[in-house]
């Protein structure tokens with residue numbers, strides 16, 4: 001309306017903008033990928049949440065979606081992809097295998113990707129339903145809004 005104005009904090013504005021312009025890097029290794037496709041396609045449509053565009057270069061992505069079983073052999077690749085992403089960046093563990101190793105409680109599988117890289121949101125399920133994926137995405141957006149400009153410069157992977 002003419003003559004009206006809006007006040008906010010810079011942190012709140014940055015957080016709001018970032019939360020609705022997520023560029024995802026899907027790191028898909030196993031069967032959870034089918035549910036990722038369901039969540040991303042037209043019926044559930046992640047694009048409604050500003051997270052529809054995939055980037056297959058880590059340097060162009062700010063949300064790493066880790067989808068499927070991560071073996072110890074694959075772990076260094078995941079770590080390299082994470083290290084190549086610039087700040088601010090966020091990580092989503094998609095499905096039981098990435099959260100905890102899932103049904104693969106054995107020597108070959110990483111028992112949770114948070115042993116390799118920091119995780120912002122955990123999405124449970126084997127596989128998670130698309131509604132659960134969208135719920136995880138909304139939780140990540142809420143977290144990004146709260147972070148504002150105080151993102152994770154200090155938080156580096158080990």
Ligand code: SF4
Nearest residue numbers: 031032095096097126
């Ligand atoms: S959580 Fe279940 S569906 Fe997903 S990758 Fe692991 S075994 Fe497959």
